[in-house]
Amino acid sequence: MQGDMPIDPNLARVEELWFDDGGTIIQAETCIFRVSRAILAARSLIFKDIFTAPQSPPSESMDGCPIVRLTDSAADVTVFFKAIFDSEFFEPYPARTDLNAIIGVLRLSHKYDVAYLRRRALVHLSSGYRTVPPVIHEDTYLPTDGSWAPPSSASDFIRLIHLAREVSSPWILPPVFYTLTADFGTPEVAGNVLFHDLLSEDDRQKFLHGASLQASCVLDALCFLYEPATITGCTGPAGACAVERLHALKHVRVGLKAHRANPLHIFQFEPGSPVMGVCAVCFETLLDAYNQGRRAIWAQLPEMYGLPEWAELEQMRAAAVG
CATH class of the missing domain: 3.30.710.10 (Potassium Channel Kv1.1; Chain A)
Structure with a gap:
């Protein structure tokens, strides 16, 4: 020495x-x-x-x-x-x-x-990102029992993407990509301007492709408001519940600009929402249809971003954390 x-x-x-x-x-x-x-x-x-x-x-x-x-x-x-x-x-x-x-x-x-x-x-990292779909009464697609505060900047999401690749934890990537798309503008702006030099070319292409698909899911998430035209068993006055549903659709269109790429959080069943004026039968039917729609979008999320399906990702998570 x-x-x-x-x-x-x-x-x-x-x-x-x-x-x-x-x-x-x-x-x-x-x-x-x-x-x-x-x-x-x-x-x-x-x-x-x-x-x-x-x-x-x-x-x-x-x-x-x-x-x-x-x-x-x-x-x-x-x-x-x-x-x-x-x-x-x-x-x-x-x-x-x-x-x-x-x-x-x-x-x-x-x-x-x-x-x-x-x-x-x-375990800490995984607590911030679920691998199971949110239930209907949850107003967020992120867990509420995570041990750390969700990131609020695009740079933090980029760090998480790099981390997941570096330490082989791809199960966090679907919600990370989802939130990046939902919170930081259109796929064109996000993919070409914000992240051009920050993501690998492979991840950048996955992000661009998935972000476009994710944005297109917004209309799918809202179809429960107008399909079917009449709900079987409706107990409201003739045509009243259908009118309420159209009012709800008009109401939610106002928020589309802010949530145009956030199909899992595009609608809320809460006091003051126009849909609260429908009869009990229609309300439960709409609630169930919306929940099914969210689950369908959630199930497609990994594939949108070129990742293994949820079952495989959950197996990876379980093997890593025990």
């Missing part, structure tokens, strides 16, 4: 991960961490190999500790090391966490083969 190197003023200690009894200094970008070589080696055979591999030329040192440089981002290394060295950070589901922690821990636990953390991170 060479002698101690001069301290680079551009390097910043990560104080919460600087242990005086740590025997190794890890550098990621301009951040340095002083941690236990033994603990890292026990958690990861890859780190064990890194520490035991002969160094040529001999490694540099700082404070008498060898320096190991990683090519990973400092942000990812920080949350990954915190998950290893701080038992209260990144606790198992249903403990709350956030997207940055999930991405960092999952990427590096996958890369460095830390199996228990990889599984824990996959």
Whole structure:
């Protein structure tokens, strides 16, 4: 080992991960961490190999500790090391966490083969995206019991797509692609402008194709309002329920501009909705038809984006998280 190197003023200690009894200094970008070589080696055979591999030329040192440089981002290394060295950070589901922690821990636990953390991170990640269709009374197609807040920016969805490809978790991709399409404009704008240099060409083409199909499903999602023209068993005054359904269709057209690519959330059975004025028989029939329509769209979602069907994706998820 060479002698101690001069301290680079551009390097910043990560104080919460600087242990005086740590025997190794890890550098990621301009951040340095002083941690236990033994603990890292026990958690990861890859780190064990890194520490035991002969160094040529001999490694540099700082404070008498060898320096190991990683090519990973400092942000990812920080949350990954915190998950290893701080038992209260990144606790198992249903403990709350956030997207940055999930991405960092999952990427590096996958890369460095830390199996228990990889599984824990996959459980957290999967809690944010269902593989079963939403029920009719849910006003969102996202789970309500996820351990982290859904992303709100296009860049976060892009990060999730890259993560799913990197760590082989394709079961999150149908709802991720769906939300990307629903929340960020027309397929033409989203595909050609926002994501041209951010997605792989394969994923970009899948996204463009699926987004177009998804937008076309909006009319399918609304057909329950006008087909059939008359509902068997209707107990309302002659023609009254049909008029209410047409009013509801006119009402929902106002929202089409904002939800033109969001067929799973295009209509809500809620107080104030025109459809609430139909008779009880028509109401239950409409509710059931709308639910069936949503389920049909949900079932088609993976195929729209060139992914395996839900049953296969769920098998992958179950095999990964146990």
